[in-house]
Amino acid sequence: MFILSLAFKNLFRSVRRLILSTFAIVIGTMYLILGQSLIGGIEESIVRSALDGLTGHANIRVADYPEQGMQHPVDELVELSPEARAWVDANVEAVTERTMFAATAVSGSDSMRIRGVVYDPATDEAVFSRAVWKTEPADFVPATAADGAMVGAGLAKLLELKVGDTLVLQARTPAGAINALGVPVGSILNTSNMAIDGSTIFLPKELGVDLLRSDTPSHVVVKTKDRDDVDAFAAGVAPHLGDTYEVHTWVEETRELLRLQGIRRKALNILVGVLLAMSGFAIANTILMAAYERVREIGTLRAMGMGKRDVLLLFLAEGGMMGSVAGALGAAFGGYGAYYLSQNPIDLMAMGQNDAMGASIQFSSWLYGQFSPGMVAAPFLVALGVAVVASLYPARLASNMEPADAVKAEG
Amino acid sequence: MAPICKLSGVRKTYGEGELEVHAIRDIDLEIQPGEFTAFVGPSGSGKTTLLNQVGCLDKPSAGTVEIEGQTTTGMGERALAKLRGDRIGFIFQSFNLIPVLTAVENVELAMQLAGKPGGRAAAKELLAKVGLEGLEKRRPNQLSGGQQQRVAIARALVKEPTLVIADEPTANLDSESGRQVLELMRRLNEDLGVTFLFSTHDRLVMEHASRIVRMRDGQIIEDVADQQPELQG
Numbered sequence: 001m002f003i004l005s006l007a008f009k010n011l012f013r014s015v016r017r018l019i020l021s022t023f024a025i026v027i028g029t030m031y032l033i034l035g036q037s038l039i040g041g042i043e044e045s046i047v048r049s050a051l052d053g054l055t056g057h058a059n060i061r062v063a064d065y066p067e068q069g070m071q072h073p074v075d076e077l078v079e080l081s082p083e084a085r086a087w088v089d090a091n092v093e094a095v096t097e098r099t100m101f102a103a104t105a106v107s108g109s110d111s112m113r114i115r116g117v118v119y120d121p122a123t124d125e126a127v128f129s130r131a132v133w134k135t136e137p138a139d140f141v142p143a144t145a146a147d148g149a150m151v152g153a154g155l156a157k158l159l160e161l162k163v164g165d166t167l168v169l170q171a172r173t174p175a176g177a178i179n180a181l182g183v184p185v186g187s188i189l190n191t192s193n194m195a196i197d198g199s200t201i202f203l204p205k206e207l208g209v210d211l212l213r214s215d216t217p218s219h220v221v222v223k224t225k226d227r228d229d230v231d232a233f234a235a236g237v238a239p240h241l242g243d244t245y246e247v248h249t250w251v252e253e254t255r256e257l258l259r260l261q262g263i264r265r266k267a268l269n270i271l272v273g274v275l276l277a278m279s280g281f282a283i284a285n286t287i288l289m290a291a292y293e294r295v296r297e298i299g300t301l302r303a304m305g306m307g308k309r310d311v312l313l314l315f316l317a318e319g320g321m322m323g324s325v326a327g328a329l330g331a332a333f334g335g336y337g338a339y340y341l342s343q344n345p346i347d348l349m350a351m352g353q354n355d356a357m358g359a360s361i362q363f364s365s366w367l368y369g370q371f372s373p374g375m376v377a378a379p380f381l382v383a384l385g386v387a388v389v390a391s392l393y394p395a396r397l398a399s400n401m402e403p404a405d406a407v408k409a410e411g
Numbered sequence: 412m413a414p415i416c417k418l419s420g421v422r423k424t425y426g427e428g429e430l431e432v433h434a435i436r437d438i439d440l441e442i443q444p445g446e447f448t449a450f451v452g453p454s455g456s457g458k459t460t461l462l463n464q465v466g467c468l469d470k471p472s473a474g475t476v477e478i479e480g481q482t483t484t485g486m487g488e489r490a491l492a493k494l495r496g497d498r499i500g501f502i503f504q505s506f507n508l509i510p511v512l513t514a515v516e517n518v519e520l521a522m523q524l525a526g527k528p529g530g531r532a533a534a535k536e537l538l539a540k541v542g543l544e545g546l547e548k549r550r551p552n553q554l555s556g557g558q559q560q561r562v563a564i565a566r567a568l569v570k571e572p573t574l575v576i577a578d579e580p581t582a583n584l585d586s587e588s589g590r591q592v593l594e595l596m597r598r599l600n601e602d603l604g605v606t607f608l609f610s611t612h613d614r615l616v617m618e619h620a621s622r623i624v625r626m627r628d629g630q631i632i633e634d635v636a637d638q639q640p641e642l643q644g
Contacts, residue, residue: 002523009511300507303468304566305496305524307489404469407503407578408459 003310007317010290021286022326024279025383029330030337031275032379035268037338039261040370041345046257047227049364050250052129053193054100054117056221058230058249060088060241065218065248072100072115074174077216084240085220091236093225094126097217099208103171105201107159114155115200116171118208118217127223132366134190136163141187145206148186154198156188163188169201173213181211192366194348276382279326280390287319287394298398299406308399315395316388323387327380335376341369413480414441415573415606416465421474423460423629434460435629438474442574442608447600449609449620457629458610459578465608466499466576467491479573496525500567500605502596504579506559508551514538514562515547518569525570537565541595557588564595574606581613593619 011018051057062076077099080088088095099118104111121143135141135150142148149169151161161167163185170180183203191197209215224233227250234247241247291298298311306314345366421438424431435457442448442465450458463469464476467483476483478498483491501507508517518534527533538547541561551559560580567575577596581589597619599605609616617623625633 002520006509006512006520013511296505296507297509300501300503300509301524302492303466303495303501304521305492305570307492309489402469404463407468407501407507 003314004317004321007314007321010294010314010318011321013290013293014286017286017289018322021279021282022322022329024282025276025323025326025387026330026333028272028275028279028386029327029379029383030334032272032382033331033334033376034337034341034369035272036265036375036379037334037341037369037371038367039265039268040375041341041368042264043258043261044370045364045367046254046261047250049193049195050253051227052132053191053196055248055250055253056096056127057092057224057227058233058247059098059219059221060237060245060247061219063244063246065246072102072218074099074101074172074212074214074218075176077174077214077218078220078245079216080220080245081240084237087240088220088222088237091233092222094123094223096120096123096127096221097219098124098221099212099214099216099218101171101212101218103169103201103211105155105159106168106170107161107165110159112155112159112199114169116169116208116211117200117202118205118212119202121204127221132192132364134192136188142202142204142207144204145210147204148184149204149207150187150189150202151185152197152200153188153190154194155200156185158198161185161188169211171211174216175213177213179211179213181207183207183211192364194365197365276386279383280386283319283322283387284390284394286322287315287391288397290318291315291394291398294398295401295406295409298401299403299409302401302403303407311401312395312399315398316391319387319391319395320384323384323390324380326387327383330383331376331380334379335371338369338371338375341367342371345369412443414477415444415446415479416440416442417477418461418464419475419477421461421464421471421476423457423464423469424472433629435464435626438464438631440624440631440634442606444573444606445600445604446622447597447607447620448622448624449611449617450624450626451611451617452626452632456626458626460629461626462576462578462608462610465574466501467495497570498573500570500572500575502560502563502567502575502577502580504582506551506556506563506583508559508562508566510551513548513550514543514554514558517551517562518565521566521569527569527571534565534569537569538562540568541565555588556584557591560584560588560592561595564592564599568599568603568605571603572605574608577607577609579611579613580609581611581616586615589613589615 060078062078065076097120101116103114103116105114142150165185166182167185168180169183170178173179224230230249230251234249237247301311345368348365348367418438418440422436423434425434426432438461450461452458464471478494483494509520512520515531515534515538518537519531522529522534535547541564543558543561546554546558581592584592593615596607600607622636624631
């Protein structure tokens with residue numbers, strides 16, 4: 001106990017040096033927590049964008065359906081057998097049907113290639129969460145042809161559309177004809193998913209049938225009881241689908257992006273590793289200087305009967321205390337930051353990032369941080385470990401000093 | 412009476428071959444309980460090296476050292492630390508107090524290292540014995556040299572040591588403080604029977620000593636016992 005008490009008092013011999021060394025660890029720990037929080041938040045955002053955007057937990061579509069961009073051929077539609085549909089209904093939490101199609105939106109002299117999504121007003125919300133949706137007018141999601149279409153906020157801005165305006169949609173029908181339809185703008189939708197908001201128009205089923213002359217969906221979308229159940233769902237439904245259809249899950253949809261995130265996370269860990277190594281050197285330097293400054297004192301302690309092991313413990317305790325205090329401060333600041341970000345997202349749109357993100361990647365413009373006690377505890381333990389390991393060399397050096405020489409050192 | 416400390420053929424050599432230096436050689440010495448012995452001689456004569464052997468701070472290159480009949484030569488580092496902690500007190504020229512600790516904490520630390528009970532109360536009592544009542548909470552930098560040396564004496568005495576080794580204890584003190592410190596040590600020697608060994612150049616210390624061991628070139632050249640110390644006050 002007296003070793004800990006002495007170690008604590010020794011820490012404050014050079015307050016300036018203590019603050020500088022502590023600061024390095026605080027920054028390293030904070031950076032680790034906030035970095036992990038934001039990268040975790042981006043990963044969750046990618047997943048949520050797939051779950052709540054266009055993919056759902058899983059969807060059944062025609063085999064070899066195009067993967068990229070806004071290719072949505074309307075001649076590739078899904079007509080499940082009653083037996084397959086019954087299996088689906090029995091094994092998921094909710095089911096809905098959507099028809100995705102490519103179209104040209106014309107407004108005045110402006111025209112744009114867009115993605116159209118025909119949704120079933122009765123079942124869509126059960127599969128696709130609207131928790132972060134913001135509509136204008138508020139909470140208005142068109143349900144009938146008379147309600148009009150729901151236009152993504154980014155697209156509405158590009159085409160200078162507002163609620164009550166009319167735009168013309170031109171699309172190919174499953175029969176191969178080109179159909180054009182004047183569609184009233186019923187509401188402007190901000191899903192926070194930039195890929196959707198910048199290029200997508202949602203049509204309630206009635207309006208979609210008017211345009212496409214078909215009520216057959218291109219996607220049967222499901223919500224499983226747990227999002228991690230999708231692989232089991234895909235395996236279970238596959239025998240009922242034959243070769244005509246395939247199951248596409250959020251896991252497949254996000255795999256590449258999450259892989260990229262994994263690389264980013266590794267890069268972050270390398271940076272944090274470098275930062276913590278620098279902090280470790282700062283602590284090692286501090287303890288080493290302390291050891292050299294206190295040679296005579298170490299000799300005295302040895303003369304008084306303190307063993308080598310106790311001198312080693314004394315210096316390790318000093319490093320450990322520095323690491324634990326700095327790690328705790330870093331964990332507190334970083335943890336608070338991560339918690340704050342988990343409750344108060346960064347709006348990338350407001351930061352002018354909407355252009356840079358493009359319209360092809362499904363990614364929420366609301367960047368939340370992730371927070372969990374484990375996220376805070378692990379970096380604290382890392383900081384403590386770095387401090388103790390960094391103290392090892394100076395502590396050994398101090399404990400190996402010859403007492404006869406040390407007691408006579410210049411003090 | 413059995414000697415408290417016995418050195419037989421002790422030699423300490425530094426370096427090898429042509430660079431070999433004998434700091435002390437062929438030292439045979441016995442210290443009896445209750446002695447107040449001064450080791451005198453010019454710088455480099457081997458006084459401190461010899462006291463380091465006696466205090467188990469260093470190991471001899473040859474010969475044996477016995478403390479209270481216990482041979483220390485073959486002892487491991489831990490056993491030597493325990494022996495120092497239990498039986499030997501040290502007083503240094505530069506006082507060597509722990510600067511971050513108060514006077515009473517310095518004494519208390521020594522008690523804890525020696526495993527002595529009593530805690531703060533006992534530490535305060537010891538400080539009072541060396542005339543530092545009321546200064547317990549001062550840090551070393553708030554004490555005069557003489558007061559610091561008194562703390563060091565109290566610290567050395569906490570373990571009720573067999574012997575106290577004092578390396579130039581008055582060298583950093585003015586003559587009045589030096590005299591007071593010496594009188595204190597002499598009083599402790601007489602009242603408590605503590606054995607004191609000094610290395611010194613100070614004539615005042617020699618005048619107080621009951622035995623003077625003169626050294627030159629690492630050897631004892633004169634050993635005069637039964638001095639009549641000049642007790643004052």
